[in-house]
Amino acid sequence: MAGKEKKGVRLDHISKIYTDPKTGKPFYAVNDVSLDIEPGSFVTLLGPSGCGKTTTLRMIAGFESPDAGEIYLGQEAINALTPNKRDTAMVFQSYALFPHYNVFDNVAYGLKLRKVPKAEIEKRVAAILELVELSGMESRMTNQLSGGQQQRVALARAMVVEPSVLLFDEPLSNLDAKLRVSMRTEIRRIQQTLGITAVYVTHDQAEAMAISDKIIIMNKGVVAQMGTSEEIYHHPNSEFVADFIGEVNFLSGDIIEAQGDSCTLSIAGHPVQVANPDGFPVGKQCKVVLRPEAGILGDSGALPCKVVLSCFMGAYQNYHVMVGDTLVKLADYCPVGRKVYRVGDTAYLSFREGCVHML
Amino acid sequence: MKSRQGAALDRKKFFADPVMVVTIVLLTVLLALFILYPLAMLLLDSVYVRETTLVPLESVLSGEAEASYGQDKATGSRTVKVVNNKKTEQAISLDDLSGSYGFLFASNGRVLKEGEEVDPAATFVKVNASYWTADAFPRIFADYTFNRAFFNTLQLGMITSFGAVIVGLLFAYVDCYVRVKSRVVKKMFDVVSTLPVVSPPFVLSLSMILLFGRGGLITRQLLGIYDSDVYGLSGIAIVQILTFFPVCYMMLKGLLKNIDPSMEEAARNMGAGRWKVFTTVTLPLMLPGLGNAFLVTFIESVADFANPMMIGGSYDTLATTIYLRITGGSYDTTGAAAMAVVLLGITLVLFLIQKYYLEAKTAATLTGKASRARVLIEDRSVRVPLTAICSAVSAFVIMMYIAIPFGALFKLWGRDYSLSLKWFQQLFRDDGFKAFGDSLLLSLIASPITALLSMIISYLVVKKKFRGKAFIEFVSMLAMAVPGTVLGVGYIRGFAGGVFRTGFLQGIYGTGLILVIVFVVRSLPVGTRSGISALRQIDKSIEESAYDLGAGSAKVFTSVTLPLIKDSFLSGLVTTFVRSITAISAIILLVTPRYLLITCRINEFAEKGAYGVACAYATILIAIVYAAIVLMNLCIKYFGTSRQLRRKESD
Secondary structure, three states: OOOOOOOOEEEEEEEEEEEOOOOOOEEEEEEEEEEEEOOOOEEEEEOOOOOOHHHHHHHHHOOOOOOEEEEEEOOEEOOOOOHHHOOEEEEOOOOOOOOOOEHHHHHHHHHHHOOOOHHHHHHHHHHHHHHOOOOOOOOOEHHHOOHHHHHHHHHHHHHOOOOOEEEEEOOOOOOOHHHHHHHHHHHHHHHHHHOOEEEEEEOOHHHHHHHOOEEEEEEOOEEEEEEOHHHHHHOOOOHHHHHHOOOOEEEEEEEEEEEOOEEEEEEOOEEEEEEOOOOOOOOOEEEEEEOHHHEEEEOOOOEEEEEEEEEEOOOEEEEEEEEOOEEEEEEEEOOOOOOOOOOOOEEEEEEOOOOOEEO | OOOOHHHHHHHHHHHOOHHHHHHHHHHHHHHHHHHHHHHHHHHHHHHEEEEEEEEEHHHHHHOOOOEEEEEOOOOOOEEEEEEOOOOOEEEEEOOOOOOOOOOEEEOOOOEOOOOOOOOHHHEEEEEEEEEEOOOHHHHHHOOHHHHHHHHHHHHHHHHHHHHHHHHHHHHHHHHHHEOOOOHHHHHHHHHHHHHHHHOOOOHHHHHHHHHHOOOOHHHHHHOOOOOOOOOOHHHHHHHHHHHHHHHHHHHHHHHHHHOOHHHHHHHHHOOOOHHHHHHHHHHHHHHHHHHHHHHHHHHHHHHOOHHHHHHOOOOOOHHHHHHHHHHOOOOOHHHHHHHHHHHHHHHHHHHHHHHHHHHHHHHHHOOOOOOOOOOOEOOHHHHHHHHHHHHHHHHHHHHHHHHHHHHHHEEEOOOEEEEOOHHHHHHHHOOHHHHHHHHHHHHHHHHHHHHHHHHHHHHHHHHOOOOOHHHHHHHHHHHHHOOHHHHHHHHHHHHOOOEOOOOEOHHHOOOHHHHHHHHHHHHHHHHHHHHHHHHHOOOHHHHHHHHHOOOOHHHHHHHHHHHHOHHHHHHHHHHHHHHHHOOOOOHHHHOOOOOOOHHHHHHHHHHHOOHHHHHHHHHHHHHHHHHHHHHHHHHHHHHOHHHHHHHHHHO
């Protein structure tokens, strides 16, 4: 997409109020959300259903109007623009292909509206179809295509108009699991090739982590956390985020000693050394965020625990252990050659260095 | 919560789309002008009287009729002050004879010229008076003719609806529950369910007279009954039941198909017999649906004009009484307007109950689809009698239709049953060509307009959000509840003197344009309903994606929406054509001699007893309508969306 300046998207204190159809009371579907999406980056809005992610996306597209705040595309405020006047293109969950057009006409639709000369339309459609690996299928009707192919037509149709921003509304949720994985790689590859700004909505955390430069986790209309996948996985800022991304255990403890960026916690009466980058003071009640793969079982260690479940899952040995009254789920990857604990065994839990995080 | 910036933005975006705004405004104006306004005028007419009375100048001058005559000493101008019987005071200047309130007429009706000698004994003052009154309703309710018509209308509606629902239910039950082995019988059911759609409204009445009337083929020739009387309640009721039961059949069939057979199997499993299952499971589930069918038929029956007109004899219904009031000698417009208001009231109340109460209830009891196919009843004791009854009814209906072309081909029905083409010849010697030409032309103009309008309305109603949407939806559906006769009277009252009697749009009165408008208004609800249900099935995001790619509302409509509901558009086209070319009730009140319409001609000839020509007209009309429907089905098959999609799937 030579010659076209890349544009970012900025949301400035955006809110959207809906009326609850059951109670008739207004509520915030999106509440004071501010985002700055850099040009050329791939940003994912992730969250449970009803968290406001799709509403946010539809406000960027122009289908919904924000009740407060302003949306900028590049430097331009676009609140009052109708969807057809905005330089965005959306890929819908249902693909929303035109069933009465063939593949070529579907993809060419936006170009025809922009009064692009016929020869150029043909050139550009051919190029984009090659990019999505659908060359030769121009004259097929959309219902002759498989789900994955339809998905790629939808993608081509959105990209061919060279929008400043590509919007994706759960585009993979209608595909089967295997196809979903290969399509998300595909989408990422094409986005990188074109260097186009993309906003992607999904509730599938694996998809979000695989595809994005930056993830924005939303909950109940507000942004819970934003950051790279690593930041969000390893340093969640709330129980909600920790719980939403991946499997997690929470261990409560009190800080009994703090020195520099490390501290000693008392968990179920046992002292444990944990990194303390935020400098929490002594006496603070904390929660340790322990991912299943961040805990190590051994014959010695800080926290004595009792094994209540042990089963072989192929890639890892799955343990459930009781630390005091807390059930902790652990995954011991590649257990070959290591000791396998049985139900009823007593073991000691220690934390992999740098892999636990305190809230 | 803060101020709704979103609403303001939505408004801004809405007005950024001028095509849509103009369309909505235009639609609202058109609907208000051609549906609401005439009905409002009817209401107004029934409570607001404008009348013109002629007062003999003599009585005015002698002061008899509470009038005073005076001469202004200074100017010498003479005035007459008249207090008419409605206590409205009018001052009439005899000098200014062309004053707005009064003219002087010579006894021969000539308007006197200014300065002409006035003979008080042979001169009349025309007094225009207008006043509000509430006595039109008490007056018509005290009127014997009205009371009888009112009672007749309700009685007929009851009988017809009961009959039609029962026959319709029987057909639907046999269709969905009973194994019908004979292909011929199945085919017959299909024919019978489509015939009334095809047929002009009074065809069954016509053949009823031909077959069972005084000179009827069956009553007289076969049975030797010489004094058979089909005119009256029983005649209309039979004809109406036969005309309307297929609608019930189709409605109830849709319902029965949605009943999950496992519910009935559960009842059978717990020990209920077939009859018990029917009365305790099937029937209660269908009750709202039956009520729905009942009301729809009731509205149709009450609004029916053609059949009571042709076969009613002295059994007048409201629709015919209103027509006679308007066209007959009495010209009691206030009375007719009041009656029309009563008739409209009946249909409107039923329509509201049907639309807002029963339809919702039907949808609530029967949601979703049957989980699997029903095991059809093989039991001979059920199968044989039910199939026999349905076959008999079907055969009867088909016979009635066959009578029509033969009515046109026999030399003289009742006396000479040799074949001849003389009725057709007479038809074309007369004004036949003009009648077919006019009817075809007007219907062909109305069809595309209606089809397009109804698609636009359905698009706006289903896919767009705007203020006034409820108005557009309600008014375009309202026309369904307005009997043709009422609409006709409304148009006379509303447009004869121009809109609000200002002369605006007066030009359309008496032209073909007003006929086309009536055709459009009468068919709009049908087209809109089919458009709405077609559009509800289309994923909202298909249009959103076009919008998102840069298409404005008009472009989205023409490039995406319309192609996707092509079938609905095509069927709207043909439905309007068929309804228009077979329409009579509203049209007969508005048509002028400039246009000859087939239906009016049939009515005329049938009234005169010239059944041969009437049948010839009806035969050709049925042929035209049938051809139109065949053409539509071919079009849908080869150009329609469903075909397009089917073909691609099978590739």
